[in-house]
Structure formats: C-alpha cells, structure tokens
Amino acid sequence: MSTVDVSDPAREVLNQPPPLQPINLFEVDVALREALEREGGGWGMDRARDAGAVAGSPETLEHSRRAERNLPVLRTHDRFGNRIDEVELDPSWHWLLKGAIEREVHGLPWRTGDPGGHVVRAALFMLWSNANDGVMCPVSMTYAAVPALRDGAPELAAEWEPRLTLPDYDSGALAGMAMTERQGGSDVRANITRAEPVGDGRYELNGHKWFCSYPPCDVFLVLAQAPGGLSCFLVERGPGMEFQRLKDKLGTRSLPSSEVEFRGIEGRLVGEEGRGVPAIIRMVNHTRLDCLLGATTGLRRGTVEAIHHARHRRAFGALLVDQPAMLNVLADLAIESEAATVSAMRVARSYDDGEGAFRRFATAVMKYWVCKRAPAHAAEALECLGGNGFVEDSGMPLLYRDAPLNSIWEGSGNVAALDVLRAMAREPEGLPAFLAECELGAGGDRRLDEHLSRVRERIDQLFAADEPQFQARRMVEDLALALQASLLVRDAPEPVADAFCASRLGGDCGRVYGTLGPKVDARAIVERALPG
Ligand SMILES: Cc1cc2nc3c(=O)[nH]c(=O)nc-3n(C[C@H](O)[C@H](O)[C@H](O)COP(=O)(O)OP(=O)(O)OC[C@H]3O[C@@H](n4cnc5c(N)ncnc54)[C@H](O)[C@@H]3O)c2cc1C
Structure with a gap:
C-alpha cells in the first residue's frame, strides 16, 4: 500500500497558467485584423479566422512538437546501394505543410489575381507561421519562385505555375532555391558551379551548393556560371542532384536543409545568360x-x-x-x-x-x-x-x-x-x-x-x-x-x-x-x- 498522501497540498499543481491553446490567433490580434482591412484584404477575414483557429489549436501545437522532435533523416541510398536521395519526414511535418498549402499560403495571389491577394496571403503566412516556422520555408520559396519564372521564363511559368499554385498537397509542386556555395553566400558572384550549354536552351550543371533547404522540392532555381556569366536555371529534382547531408541547425530543426551536389543535371535558363542575379x-x-x-x-x-x-x-x-x-x-x-x-x-x-x-x-x-x-x-x-x-x-x-x-x-x-x-x-x-x-x-x-x-x-x-x-x-x-x-x-x-x-x-x-x-x-x- 502506498505511503504517499495524495491529498498533500505540496503535491497540488498551483499557480501554473492554463494552456494558451485553444486560441484563435487571428481573433485576438486586433492590430492584424485592423491592418488586414485597412490594406485591402478585408475579403480574407474568414480565411484568416480559419487559419488563426487551426494554428492556435492544441492539435497543431502537438504536430509542431512532433515535427521538431522527430527530425528529418536523409537516405541517400537504398539497401541495394542505389541512390535514392530521399528525406524521411515525420507525418506531423506533412500535416503542417499540407495545412499551409490547403490554405494557399504558397500561391493565393498568383492563382486568383484578386486585388489584396498579397495582403491576405501575408496575414495567412503570419498566422500559419505560428503552427511551425520550418514548414514556412518551402511555402515561401514556392510563392517566390512564381514571379521569377513569370518574368524570366514565361514558358517555364506556363509549365510549372499551375502546379506550384495548386492548393493540393498531393498533386501540387514545391519550389526551392540553391544559390549559396561554400566560398560564397552573400557574394553569389563567387559561385563556381558550372553550366555547359547542350542546346535548345538547356544546360548541364556540375558543382556544389552549401545550403539547399527542403530537398524534397520538385524544382529549384539554381545559380551557376554559364559561358556568358552567372545565370539562373530551373532544375527539376532527379538523378544528377545528389544530397550529401542535412545540416545540424540551431533552429527550424523540423526543416531539412541540405548540402547538394549537381552531377550533370539538366537546367533550363531563367532570364538571360549572365543575368542570373537579377x-x-x-x-x-x-x-x-x-x-x-x-x-x-x-x-x-x-x-x-x-x-x-x-x-x-x-x-x-x-x-x-x-x-x-x-x-x-x-x-x-x-x-x-x-x-x-x-x-x-x-x-x-x-x-x-x-x-x-x-x-x-x-x-x-x-x-x-x-x-x-x-x-x-x-x-x-x-x-x-x-x-x-x-x-x-x-x-x-x-x-x-x-x-x-x-x-x-x-x-x-x-x-x-x-x-x-x-x-x-x-x-x-x-x-x-x-x-x-x-x-x-x-x-x-x-x-x-x-x-x-x-x-x-x-x-x-x-x-x-x-x-x-x-x-x-x-x-x-x-x-x-x-x-x-x-x-x-x-x-x-x-x-x-x-x-x-x-x-x-x-x-x-x-x-x-x-x-x-x-x-x-x-x-x-x-x-x-x-x-x-
Ligand atoms: C537555415 C538556413 C537555410 C538556408 N537555406 C538556403 C537555401 O535553401 N538556399 C540557399 O541558396 N541558401 C540558403 N541558406 C544560406 C543563406 O542564404 C546564407 O547563409 C546567407 O545568404 C549568408 O551567406 P553566407 O552564409 O555565405 O555568409 P557570408 O556571405 O560569408 O556572410 C557572413 C557575414 O558577413 C556579412 N557580410 C557579407 N558581405 C558583407 C559586406 N560586403 N560588408 C559587410 N558585411 C558583409 C554578412 O551580413 C554576414 O553577417 C540558408 C541558410 C540557413 C541558415
């Protein structure tokens, strides 16, 4: 028989705040609500209310905890020794990222073209960032790739934009970027990855990138040195894009950030040769x-x-x-x-x-x-x-x-x-x-x-x-x-x-x-x- 007196007041939980969740993070954010209306996104109130409620739910909090605890693992080879370059992610990561995609945080203004679309999307981005910071990286890169493709390569935009803006996690696509190299991050002109023309606006890329977040992305915008100078390319993930390891980071640990090697992978030019930075x-x-x-x-x-x-x-x-x-x-x-x-x-x-x-x-x-x-x-x-x-x-x-x-x-x-x-x-x-x-x-x-x-x-x-x-x-x-x-x-x-x-x-x-x-x-x- 236990000798512990469970009615002992010293064992009571006293003076601890109740959980913050559930909380509708939009409803309680007066400044955000006012700004959404003022800046032309009033039509997005219901969307924001939904994002605020779900982002502030205990279920979302638990998914974020799991995604942060069960860190991504890179599997470069299968058991037979074939390269596979896959990242294993916790189901909670997928739940969180899916939540962002279904709420169109990655593509709303591009898909609808509605006035105020960027403002509504900004509110949604902020609300869903509460769910988990890490998942917002591929969401952001996908959102940002669309205008670069529209400007620099309309034919690639026509090919990829429908999937990059689709509010469907399973059949949509995600975009990443690979600029940073070991010897040059801010100073991208120091890049040494090479791009050899192989005809028809296509190039073969060889080199290395020191940071490339979310390797499961479907496409990447990549900087490389072409004969005419530093240029930007659209690269589809596949053989010839080999992920070497994941970074052991201070934060956004749920997000896999990789080092990658390009071995003869195909890139298609975005913008003009030598105009990669713009x-x-x-x-x-x-x-x-x-x-x-x-x-x-x-x-x-x-x-x-x-x-x-x-x-x-x-x-x-x-x-x-x-x-x-x-x-x-x-x-x-x-x-x-x-x-x-x-x-x-x-x-x-x-x-x-x-x-x-x-x-x-x-x-x-x-x-x-x-x-x-x-x-x-x-x-x-x-x-x-x-x-x-x-x-x-x-x-x-x-x-x-x-x-x-x-x-x-x-x-x-x-x-x-x-x-x-x-x-x-x-x-x-x-x-x-x-x-x-x-x-x-x-x-x-x-x-x-x-x-x-x-x-x-x-x-x-x-x-x-x-x-x-x-x-x-x-x-x-x-x-x-x-x-x-x-x-x-x-x-x-x-x-x-x-x-x-x-x-x-x-x-x-x-x-x-x-x-x-x-x-x-x-x-x-x-x-x-x-x-x-
Ligand atoms: C979690 C994470 C994910 C990332 N994901 C990606 C990704 O997906 N794709 C990608 O391409 N990159 C990615 N990066 C890389 C990131 O963009 C670079 O780390 C960043 O641009 C800085 O470059 P660097 O690391 O080479 O630092 P450096 O360029 O060496 O800079 C070091 C310091 O020097 C300062 N500095 C640089 N130039 C000057 C100057 N002229 N005068 C004064 N100070 C200067 C900088 O402000 C910085 O404080 C990621 C980084 C992190 C941490």
Missing part, C-alpha cells in the same frame, strides 16, 4: 517579404505568450501582469510587435499595388529592422515565463532558437543594410517613395516630425562621408523607425503610438525592453495586445 532577385525580394512576415510572427508570438503567462502567474501576492515592472516589459514587447505588424502589412500591400519603387526599398529596410529586433524580443518574452520559459514544453526555446534565422537568410543584416544604401544611390525613386509614405504621418506627432528632419539631415551627410557603409545600419534603422512611427501615428490608438514615439524616437527609454517612460499607458497597450 533573375533570382525577383524571387529573393518575395522571400525577403516573408522573412519580415516570419519575424513579425515571432514578435507577436512572444508577446502573446508573455502576457498570457503574466495574467495567470502570481508572485509576491499579486498577478505578474499587475506588477509595474512586468507591465512595462509587456507593454514594450507589445508595441514592438504592433509596429512590426502594421509595417509588414503595409509592405505586403505594395506587392498588390504595383508600387515598385516603394516595395523594393521598403522590403529591404523592414526586412533588416524587424528581423534584427526578433532575437532580443524572444529572449525577453521567454524570461517573462521565468524558468518555465527555459523549458521546451513552454514552446519558448523553439521561438528563441528560430529567432535569428530570418536575419541571416535572404540577405544577412549587413547585406540588407548595404542593399538599402545601394538603392539610395542607384534607384532614384525608392527613397523618395519611402519618405513620402513616412511623411503621411507628419503633423501627427512632434517626435515623428523631428525624427524625419534628422533622417533627412543624415541622408544628406551620408554620401559626403568617407565611409557611408560604416553608417549603413544606423541609416536603415532610422528609416525603419520612421515608417513604423508614421503608420502607428496614423492608425493605432493613442497609447500605442505615443509609447512608440516616446521610446523609439524621443529617447524616453533605456536600452533593453521594459524601460518605457513613466507617462505610458501600459495597461491599455497590454489589453489591446491580448484582449482578455
């Missing part, structure tokens, strides 16, 4: 948008988890959410998240409206900034859960491990910042279009007006400086904050806009999260971030 940049601009969306999701996710925990956890006789020091942290996390949401959705609208100059410039600026904000935000949100936040069950370690990634791929921090500088120097319409958008908030807050004046002065001084690149990050940061503040001043409730301008532009804050000044209405901000 051809693939069309794809990269769209995956950069998704980096912005993915990082925004991380900020939102951390904010929600932190507020939920603080609302249910007591310490020193009061709920954490009622303790001023914690309230400051939560409000600070929340304004960062809302600023990211409104700017990401505004940038997404430029993909609908054909605002080429603003789109290209704003994507680079906001990709840099929001992705840079993610890791520190995740760390702070994790700490709000105390020791629980350090434990896998809470989901916070996953958020934390994934947080740096969006800043690395599709143009790492410096590369993104230098890209903005390059655009300022060489694309005369980008910066004016961006500043014109920021000016729409002028007059709404003194601190924004002063910030915009400082930005203009800094721009004037930048190119007179000996080393403009030395100041690139600071320049881009200032631009990003101007856009975020402008959008909040115009569209967010006063407590949010005021706290943002005071802390991010007016200097009324310290250097870590949770250092907002005393006049901020933190309670209103937290209530808006997670109505409860």
Whole structure:
C-alpha cells in the first residue's frame, strides 16, 4: 500500500497558467485584423479566422512538437546501394505543410489575381507561421519562385505555375532555391558551379551548393556560371542532384536543409545568360517579404505568450501582469510587435499595388529592422515565463532558437543594410517613395516630425562621408523607425503610438525592453495586445 498522501497540498499543481491553446490567433490580434482591412484584404477575414483557429489549436501545437522532435533523416541510398536521395519526414511535418498549402499560403495571389491577394496571403503566412516556422520555408520559396519564372521564363511559368499554385498537397509542386556555395553566400558572384550549354536552351550543371533547404522540392532555381556569366536555371529534382547531408541547425530543426551536389543535371535558363542575379532577385525580394512576415510572427508570438503567462502567474501576492515592472516589459514587447505588424502589412500591400519603387526599398529596410529586433524580443518574452520559459514544453526555446534565422537568410543584416544604401544611390525613386509614405504621418506627432528632419539631415551627410557603409545600419534603422512611427501615428490608438514615439524616437527609454517612460499607458497597450 502506498505511503504517499495524495491529498498533500505540496503535491497540488498551483499557480501554473492554463494552456494558451485553444486560441484563435487571428481573433485576438486586433492590430492584424485592423491592418488586414485597412490594406485591402478585408475579403480574407474568414480565411484568416480559419487559419488563426487551426494554428492556435492544441492539435497543431502537438504536430509542431512532433515535427521538431522527430527530425528529418536523409537516405541517400537504398539497401541495394542505389541512390535514392530521399528525406524521411515525420507525418506531423506533412500535416503542417499540407495545412499551409490547403490554405494557399504558397500561391493565393498568383492563382486568383484578386486585388489584396498579397495582403491576405501575408496575414495567412503570419498566422500559419505560428503552427511551425520550418514548414514556412518551402511555402515561401514556392510563392517566390512564381514571379521569377513569370518574368524570366514565361514558358517555364506556363509549365510549372499551375502546379506550384495548386492548393493540393498531393498533386501540387514545391519550389526551392540553391544559390549559396561554400566560398560564397552573400557574394553569389563567387559561385563556381558550372553550366555547359547542350542546346535548345538547356544546360548541364556540375558543382556544389552549401545550403539547399527542403530537398524534397520538385524544382529549384539554381545559380551557376554559364559561358556568358552567372545565370539562373530551373532544375527539376532527379538523378544528377545528389544530397550529401542535412545540416545540424540551431533552429527550424523540423526543416531539412541540405548540402547538394549537381552531377550533370539538366537546367533550363531563367532570364538571360549572365543575368542570373537579377533573375533570382525577383524571387529573393518575395522571400525577403516573408522573412519580415516570419519575424513579425515571432514578435507577436512572444508577446502573446508573455502576457498570457503574466495574467495567470502570481508572485509576491499579486498577478505578474499587475506588477509595474512586468507591465512595462509587456507593454514594450507589445508595441514592438504592433509596429512590426502594421509595417509588414503595409509592405505586403505594395506587392498588390504595383508600387515598385516603394516595395523594393521598403522590403529591404523592414526586412533588416524587424528581423534584427526578433532575437532580443524572444529572449525577453521567454524570461517573462521565468524558468518555465527555459523549458521546451513552454514552446519558448523553439521561438528563441528560430529567432535569428530570418536575419541571416535572404540577405544577412549587413547585406540588407548595404542593399538599402545601394538603392539610395542607384534607384532614384525608392527613397523618395519611402519618405513620402513616412511623411503621411507628419503633423501627427512632434517626435515623428523631428525624427524625419534628422533622417533627412543624415541622408544628406551620408554620401559626403568617407565611409557611408560604416553608417549603413544606423541609416536603415532610422528609416525603419520612421515608417513604423508614421503608420502607428496614423492608425493605432493613442497609447500605442505615443509609447512608440516616446521610446523609439524621443529617447524616453533605456536600452533593453521594459524601460518605457513613466507617462505610458501600459495597461491599455497590454489589453489591446491580448484582449482578455
Ligand atoms: C537555415 C538556413 C537555410 C538556408 N537555406 C538556403 C537555401 O535553401 N538556399 C540557399 O541558396 N541558401 C540558403 N541558406 C544560406 C543563406 O542564404 C546564407 O547563409 C546567407 O545568404 C549568408 O551567406 P553566407 O552564409 O555565405 O555568409 P557570408 O556571405 O560569408 O556572410 C557572413 C557575414 O558577413 C556579412 N557580410 C557579407 N558581405 C558583407 C559586406 N560586403 N560588408 C559587410 N558585411 C558583409 C554578412 O551580413 C554576414 O553577417 C540558408 C541558410 C540557413 C541558415
């Protein structure tokens, strides 16, 4: 007979928050709901509500846990020694990816062409990223491959687009990309993979790629050196594309990322020979948008988890959410998240409206900034859960491990910042279009007006400086904050806009999260971030 007294109060589970799930991640995201309507995606409300409900369900959470626990395994050969190059994936991975495809996160705007399609798709992307970050990689690459094919090879687009945009996991197709080599990632012109013409617009590719995510993709856009210079090719997965090993990564561990060797595989030209970078940049601009969306999701996710925990956890006789020091942290996390949401959705609208100059410039600026904000935000949100936040069950370690990634791929921090500088120097319409958008908030807050004046002065001084690149990050940061503040001043409730301008532009804050000044209405901000 047991000697353990099960009624012993010391064995009771006390003071632990209830699970966050089920939660409709769209219903509780007031800023996202407003932005979806405002930016022209109002017709996507029902789609977003469905994605928010399923992404916030306990079932989805469990699938994500399983996909993260049962990691992909590369099988290069069958038992007889034949090359097979297959990746074994947990059924939960397929469940999660299928969920994204069926919701058309990979192809909605291309398939329907409806106005606001990119905005609706952006909301769906953010909501489904909550389900699992890893699966969003092939979703994003597939979305981004379509415009590159349309522009660079209409006949290949006609062949592949119907399958790449199909909302059917079994009969659709997925696209990946292979640019990065051992000796050159950012510097793709250093690529040494070779492409020999074999006639009829076809080439034979030989070489190696150091990063190639989601090897099960059906097609890949690949950079290689042709006789006319670096060129872009569409390669169908098959014999001659050999996967060597999977990377052992910090985050997105559910996602297989491989090293691959091309041994005489066929590639078909996308764009002109020697114009590979412009051809693939069309794809990269769209995956950069998704980096912005993915990082925004991380900020939102951390904010929600932190507020939920603080609302249910007591310490020193009061709920954490009622303790001023914690309230400051939560409000600070929340304004960062809302600023990211409104700017990401505004940038997404430029993909609908054909605002080429603003789109290209704003994507680079906001990709840099929001992705840079993610890791520190995740760390702070994790700490709000105390020791629980350090434990896998809470989901916070996953958020934390994934947080740096969006800043690395599709143009790492410096590369993104230098890209903005390059655009300022060489694309005369980008910066004016961006500043014109920021000016729409002028007059709404003194601190924004002063910030915009400082930005203009800094721009004037930048190119007179000996080393403009030395100041690139600071320049881009200032631009990003101007856009975020402008959008909040115009569209967010006063407590949010005021706290943002005071802390991010007016200097009324310290250097870590949770250092907002005393006049901020933190309670209103937290209530808006997670109505409860
Ligand atoms: C999980 C994961 C998945 C990936 N999947 C893919 C994929 O599917 N396909 C693919 O092609 N690639 C993929 N990549 C590769 C990724 O795009 C590259 O790692 C990235 O572009 C950086 O290139 P690199 O690793 O060669 O770093 P480098 O180019 O060597 O850069 C190193 C550092 O130097 C900085 N830097 C570079 N140039 C300059 C400069 N001129 N001035 C100042 N600083 C500079 C960079 O910002 C960076 O901080 C993936 C990477 C990761 C982590």
